[in-house]
Amino acid sequence: MNRIVFTGGGSAGHVTPNLAIIPELTKKNWDVYYIGSKNGIEKKIIEEAGIPYYGISSGKLRRYFDIKNLQDPFRVVKGIGDAYFLIRRLKPDAIFSKGGFVSVPVVIAGWLNRVPVFIHESDYTPGLANKIATKFASKIFVTFEESRKHLPEDKTVYTGSPIRKEILTGKREKGLKFAGFSNDKPVITVMGGSLGARRINSVVRENLDDLLTQFQIIHICGKGNMSSEHKNIKGYKQFEYISSELPDVMAATDLVISRAGSNSIFEFLTLKKPMLLIPLPRSSSRGDQILNAESFEKKDFASVLFEENLTKNSLYQKVNDLYQNRDHYLKAMKEYSSNETLEMIVSAIEETKSR
Structure with a gap:
């Protein structure tokens, strides 16, 4: 052997x-x-x-x-x-x-x-x-x-x-049930990487009143980043980390807001999930996520919002544009295997x- x-x-x-x-x-x-x-x-x-x-x-x-x-x-x-x-x-x-x-x-x-x-x-x-x-x-x-x-x-x-094969085995119904959501509104999943992303977490929560009129939100916010203030809001579910249930959560997801770590964004691409990427800035990285995100944007796999431009209004506008133009991204992603x-x-x- x-x-x-x-x-x-x-x-x-x-x-x-x-x-x-x-x-x-x-x-x-x-x-x-x-x-x-x-x-x-x-x-x-x-x-x-x-x-x-x-x-x-x-x-x-x-x-x-x-x-x-x-x-x-x-x-x-x-x-x-x-x-x-x-x-x-x-x-x-x-x-x-x-x-x-x-x-x-x-x-x-x-x-x-x-x-x-x-x-x-x-x-x-x-x-x-x-x-x-x-x-x-x-x-x-x-x-x-x-x-x-x-x-x-x-x-x-x-x-x-x-790509892990198990990520492809999720069931939308199980993902919605896990989050306590219905089929009435599309689902956004927010992911900041294995340690979370405090800036993204903060701006997403600032936008909840507006976003929840159109979407349901699963927020994977990282260890120690749960917000007690936003604990019982209908249509908004927070988790520090999701493991075995992630395939079902991704099956229930219509849009993703994420950092631009390579492994994650290629999983989203394989799953054909339109994504808004907010890469780590050069001030706190070597710039690899920026290059990853720009490559995906050039191929029409993703929309990109740089952290220095991240505000309540810019996030809301980008999410709405992504959802309105989701068919454009899905068509481009269809070619990837x-x-x-x-x-x-x-x-x-x-x-x-x-x-």
């Missing part, structure tokens, strides 16, 4: 695509292991999925000055050592990395052990971790076709984003069997 080690962490976006690929490999009798950080978000997600998990030392790779930058290189070196001996013990036939700072020691350790390393880059341009990791990769998969110009041409393959993505990635990994 073949073995594979997955890695990636720091945010849910560096984990969920792995969860799309893992079931396809287990069907083909691969043993699956996961190496992540000792206390990162990936540990909880992977252990709940029943996958053997190993935590290693890891340091965050920052583009800005922080006193921790003096300590973290030592943590990265220790992480390489931890991962090196783990890989020697597990003897995998392949390593698959989804990025995030914890993946760098695993990728380097895999290369040192002469194990083929596969990387998937979700965003329009590679993050710092994947920029480092590409030097040690056998093959690099990308979500955006435009990303190839930022990566080594001989290693890079455009596949799209691996994610069916071949998993097949392409799994086939490339399966080729390691013959080596």
Whole structure:
């Protein structure tokens, strides 16, 4: 039986695509292991999925000055050592990395052990971790076709984003029942990423009086961001986080308001949900979400509202425009299919069997 080690962490976006690929490999009798950080978000997600998990030392790779930058290189070196001996013990036939700072020691350790390393880059341009990791990769998969110009041409393959099959299995009736909604009005789902988005949360709540005359709203607002003031408003339902019920919630959704993390927006695209994207601003990111959003806007997959232009009035206007023109977006999204993505990635990994 073949073995594979997955890695990636720091945010849910560096984990969920792995969860799309893992079931396809287990069907083909691969043993699956996961190496992540000792206390990162990936540990909880992977252990709940029943996958053997190993935590290693890891340091965050920052583009800005922080006193921790003096300590973290030592943590990265220790992480390489931890991962090196783990890989020697597990003897995998392949390593698959989804990025995030914890993946760098695993990728380097895999290369040192002469194990083929596969990387998937979700965003329009590679993050710092994947920029480092590409030097040690056998093959690099990308979500955006435009990303190839930022990566080594001989290693890079455009596949799209691996989508969890369970997200496609939702039932609208169950989603409406879960939220306590009726079929009388269309549903907007608001998502700010795994940690929420306070600015979006605030402006959405400012708009409730106007929006609720036309829509029902499911608001996934992030841990600690529930509002007691808006707890019992008819047609408005708040959640810190939705897990197993998310496929049903998405089936009940007519419009999405979201950040522009790559994994999420490709799930919305696969589900054919017209979306208003409010990307993280450059002041609090490297600008990857802005590029993701602009790419989707150019292809007529989404409408975009930059956070610096986000007000009560601008949000309300954008939502109404999106709903009025929803057929335009649905027509553009109809041409997109994610069916071949998993097949392409799994086939490339399966080729390691013959080596």
